[in-house]
Amino acid sequence: MKIRRFLSLLAAIFLSTACPWACAEQEVQIGVCIYDGTDTFMSALLDRLVENAQGLARLSVCDSKNDQNLQNDQVEQLIADGVQALILNPVDRTAAGYLIEKAGAYNIPMVFINREPLLEDMQLFDKAYYVGASAAQSGQLSGEIMAEYFLTHPQADKNGDGVVQYVLLKGEPGHQDAELRSQYALKPLQDMGFGLEKLQEDTGNWQRLQAQDKMAGFLAAYGDRIECVIANNDDMALGAIDALKAAGYFSDGRFMPVVGVDATVPAQEALRQGSLLGTVLNDGENQAKAALRLATLLIRGEPVNEENLGYPLSDGRYVWIPYQPLTAEDLDEK
Amino acid sequence: MRKSIVLSMAMVLCVLALLLFGLAPESVNVVSPPGPAVLIVQDDTGAFLLQVKQGAQQAASEVGCALGQETVTKDTLTETVTRWEQRGASAALLLIEDANLREETATAFETSGIHVVVLRDQRANGAYVAMDERQVGALLAEFAQNYGMVYLLGEAPQRLEGVMDVLTPTQAILSATPAPEEQGCMIALTEEETHRLAILRASGEVTAPLAGMDPGASRVAWMADGIVDALAMDTPYAMGYTALKMALAGERKACLLPYRLVVKQEMYTAQNIKLMFPLLH
């Protein structure tokens, strides 16, 4: 009699503790590393990840503080902690290959976000994926805005030579986004039949103040010859606008077309004001969702295709979340 | 009671002994570095010497020993030996062309108690580091044998033996310079022969591929232009390193180092830099 009571008590305890286990099995464990928590876009993306992970996955988040070796240690720790997948934003994208090899050895699927490893490294492991926004596309879209403007506003070509004299404010030297955006921003103008003349390019290092300085320099050197300003991001675009305003633009009908990328809040404000011609929205929300969905599919061993994922898949392992162009009209419509 | 007193006394003694020896700071294995080594040369120029010296320098720095260089002649020999003996030299490497001078120098150093290793040349009953002449023949033969006919040119008995070790009995061999457009591969067994054949090839008189010994300063240009297809290079860096190590260890043995084959695709690699570009650092 007593034994039976004891056993039933034991069973009750077991069941009550087993339930969380069973429930926990529904939740997957994912390790997340962000290259630097002070990067505004990335920290916003992280917030989206955490939001969307509720009830779906347990996230272990690490801030790699812009130190690749710290990230290496963090990844090692995450693997030791038994994460089932990794969402990685590498500090040094060229070093990601080692992490891919390492995770591959443990058969832990990896989803890279926002900073893209080299193709040859991605190919080392069949469960390495990338979710991001095509920097080329962002450049292209900003270029399209510019091209559209030049098409619809013939007076933009000040000297009427059919060649666009531009100045370029590039992001951090060597940065993939900086290179691609710069490259692709010029393409639409070319495609529309305009010639291109680079008056000058310089780096604003993604920063407003630096861009302002550089722009001031450009203005000093080329003055009115400048027909447009192409900036790799909004902060720099706004910096350029600051310099232009100081030189007397954006008042008395003097206008300079400036495009940026990111669609930050101040940029949207500038759009409304009419000082910024256009920008491109980097869709962090969908990037987060896609990354989580992808990681979950990979952990569960389900096939990865556009149906399951809900997002388009390129080359079998790239999920490009489209940028959205943003102009003043688009804002009005919202 | 008495027993425990006795035991206690014994224990106190043990304690003292332990403290004395156990807690004494570990005698740092201060192995004093060996005395300086010296590279004795007859002619102090040339890339070969430079490489030998670099190799010996690497070996010397690994054990913390100094390396000096001296040019010696018949007259200055005794004085040089005495001087180095006084400095407590531990090793002498000899790179001397003249056989008599070499032997004299070797004997002089040895009687002063300094270990001697001869470089590049062989020495009876002595320690030396030289290239393996038989192996180089085999090396060249391995390259050439795939071309069908093999042309063996140049007089070098040991190297020839090496070639014969590798070539199968059915291999067709000729000992004459091939005619233009003839198929097959040339093996030049001597440096001079390589030089001669390379010039012939450069002028187009001979078209068969050439595998040979180091033809001298034009090696890079000729290989880059495809005039020579494979070169068997000696390794003075390895020689210097091995020789000094042997000398410091006091070994009295003969060491033969293998030649290395360099082909055009690899001529600019880091592995072959010391072979093809001995003057580059």
Next chain:
Amino acid sequence: MSSAVKRLGHFLRSIRLERRKDTGRSLHFVLIASFLSCMGLLLIFVLLMLVPRLSALLEKNAIERTKETVMQSVNTVDNYVDHLLSTLYYATTLLPADMDTDTAGWMNQMELVKRGNSSIVAMAFFHADGSLFGATTGDQCASPEQVRAMTWFQKALEWGGTVTYFSKPHVQSLFQDQYAFVITLARAVHYQKDGRLTQGVVMMDIEYSSFSDLTENLALGASGYSYILSREGELVVHPRLQLIYHGLAEEDLNAVNQFLVGQGRDRVDGRERVLISATLNQTRWRLVGVAYIDEILALQNAFVRIISIVLLCAAMLSFCVASVMAYWVTRPMRHLEDTMLRVEAGDLNVAIEEQGFREIRAVSAAFNHMIARIRALMDQIVQEQEKKRLYELNALQAQINPHFLYNTLDSIIWMEERGRSREAITMVSALAKLFRISISKGRSVITVREELEHVRNYLIIQKMRFKDKFTYDIQTQEEALEERTVKLIVQPLVENAINHAIDQTQPEALHIVIKAFLQQEDLIFTVADDGIGIAPEILQNILSTPAGRSGIGIKNVHERIQLTFGPGYGLHIESEEDEGTVVTIRLPRNRREESESSAGKAKPTQGGNA
């Protein structure tokens, strides 16, 4: 040899932890054992808890420091690479807007850049087809096909300008007669040609030695060093690179290629090494620091060694201390033990020094008191035995009083000479009976009947001699007759009465009354006379003055009774001068002693030391 072994065996056996059945476990041993076990437990606790943890902490610390040193080197290389990349980028920005014409301007600027950094060997820009736009080494360059065959060129184009390619160390062969041992950096650049956007490749050759110098002199212990590996796992920089190429040395890359980045261990030539692999920014290379465990853990090993030695010494010293302490603590007890053994052997004159611990002192003091008490008691016994012996001697003596005998015999002779034979016979037979009872076959205890018979015979004899001087009367209680009494206690009193109570001045005869009766639990004899009595001052001391001239004496009787029966019994004298004297003898009732007859109840003796 074997005897020495035997002795050793004995010695060891004697210190074995055995319990000896007779004498019990030694306190000394227990003290040592308990002290040692406490110390032992403490030491083991320290050993198990402290040493492994501290040891592990020290190891972790040493490896952390090694890692930090390696990271410093990583920073140095990263900074250098950063500098090179900035230079390269700067060169790119200097590319002229019109690439068709302005070659010379760019070349001059490149020359300036090159001079600003002594490790730059060459800089060049190539179009996408491999043709040279310009180079700091002049315009003699390899053909476009050769350029296009270069790995760095292909890679640079493949990566499209977002990443710079770092080549393996090699000899730069593109520029005629200019051979240098370099690492080539190459990157694609987009520029305008004929108003179109096209790609080109900017290339920068850096002297190999400037890379190899970066990792020298890294303080990783005496034998430690560091090297750089390419992405493909090939050595880029290594302190013994040439030796490795010549096959005279080797570097085992298995471990590093397994754990890739982070920390790992391997074993080379029997020595364990710790490997720290860190990625270098932008180059796709890794820097690997190698430290030999026995060098970086020298501190830890020394620590473990020192702690082990110290603990071992502590253990041994604690044994010594325990022994000494136990010896010191048990010394007073051993002293006590020795003294008690001496007492046991019979020596009562010892006294223990009261020293040592309080408890020991208390025991020593008590022991001393006990010994003193025993000594006193034994002395008392000896004294009493002496007295008894003396009295018995006296009693023995008294049994035959020579004066009395002499006088009586004289009287008998006198009577015989006078023809009074009947009186003589009476006297002789009385004398015989007297002495018979006196001796009583050596018994010291006789019946009351016999005692009174003794007195009667005495009185008969004395009456014949003293005739009208006295009269007597013997009154007895029937029950008292069979009682037991010490012999020769009444006669001395009667003798005393006759000798001292007669008043010579008075014609009246002394009347002596002798009674014997039972009173409750006592046997009472009284000898009363109406004589001259005893003076008070004499009466006071009468029981203490030594025996008088004739016989035993009252004191003797009193003492004998007291010795036999105790202080509650004995003589009591009442006297009034000129009136008379009554001497009372009190004895306990004592019918038969069990040792003298088999039958009969034995009444409990009252008090006494009999």
